Amino acid sequence: MTCCCSFDDTAGRHFNDRIATRDLARYRTQGPDPTTRLLRDGLARAGQINGSLLDIGSGIGALTFELLDVGISHAVGIDAASSYVAAARQEADRRGRADATQFVHGDLLAVAAQLPSATVVTLDRVVCCYPAYQPLLAAAAQRAERCLALSYPRNLPHLRLAVAVENGARWVKRDPFRAFVHSAAGMDRLIRGAGFELSSRSGTWTWSADVYVRRGPRTSLSA
Numbered sequence: 557m558t559c560c561c562s563f564d565d566t567a568g569r570h571f572n573d574r575i576a577t578r579d580l581a582r583y584r585t586q587g588p589d590p591t592t593r594l595l596r597d598g599l600a601r602a603g604q605i606n607g608s609l610l611d612i613g614s615g616i617g618a619l620t621f622e623l624l625d626v627g628i629s630h631a632v633g634i635d636a637a638s639s640y641v642a643a644a645r646q647e648a649d650r651r652g653r654a655d656a657t658q659f660v661h662g663d664l665l666a667v668a669a670q671l672p673s674a675t676v677v678t679l680d681r682v683v684c685c686y687p688a689y690q691p692l693l694a695a696a697a698q699r700a701e702r703c704l705a706l707s708y709p710r711n712l713p714h715l716r717l718a719v720a721v722e723n724g725a726r727w728v729k730r731d732p733f734r735a736f737v738h739s740a741a742g743m744d745r746l747i748r749g750a751g752f753e754l755s756s757r758s759g760t761w762t763w764s765a766d767v768y769v770r771r772g773p774r775t776s777l778s779a
């Protein structure tokens with residue numbers, strides 16, 4: 557099936573109200589998922605939990621709220637799925653974090669020019685939802701003043717197979733959403749080329765969670 561929709565449409569249809577309600581309930585009862593915990597803890601170990609945050613593909617806002625709780629002062633979250641944005645705003649109100657957060661709806665690549673730079677930029681399980689990691693990571697790196705952290709599925713044969721099977725099931729159900737296992741080496745090259753060095757890499761059997769820190773001050777070339 558060929559996709560005729562914008563990424564917002566595709567993401568909105570896939571990450572719908574039911575999924576957002578389910579994810580928010582899970583976060584409230586069980587706390588953050590493993591990749592969210594790994595990124596939060598990796599950023600803390602690297603001393604990168606102060607200043608501002610831009611959380612790309614923020615979902616219900618789990619990583620945003622976790623980082624606000626440990627030292628980040630204010631945060632902008634952006635997500636292409638409107639149900640996730642609504643759930644994140646609801647959770648911000650519930651936690652008394654509405655003044656410290658702004659949740660924006662849209663595809664990062666469509667609204668990037670309107671988004672501020674931030675001390676820390678995060679993408680928790682986001683690159684695997686987007687066909688082209690290059691423009692996504694380039695836009696993220698451009699906005700990261702000091703630190704860029706991301707989680708993504710490890711590029712292993714059995715994971716590629718599992719993702720292919722899931723994508724096949726989506727094709728059958730006429731769901732235009734697709735997941736991707738991108739090249740870890742390619743993403744690493746791009747981020748290093750934007751002026752960062754790897755500070756830590758942790759993970760689970762299936763996910764890698766990487767924290768990159770700028771090698772020096774941001775220059776006009778990297779900004």
Ligand SMILES: C[S@@+](CC[C@H](N)C(=O)[O-])C[C@H]1O[C@@H](n2cnc3c(N)ncnc32)[C@H](O)[C@@H]1O
Pocket residue numbers: 563567571592612613614615616618634635636637640662663664665679680681682683685686692
């Ligand atoms: C698997 S969910 C993860 C949500 C959250 N970060 C978490 O770990 O719970 C991936 C999210 O990334 C968002 N996303 C992917 N590419 C995006 C883009 N280019 N702009 C905005 N959001 C994007 C999707 O809409 C989706 O909500």
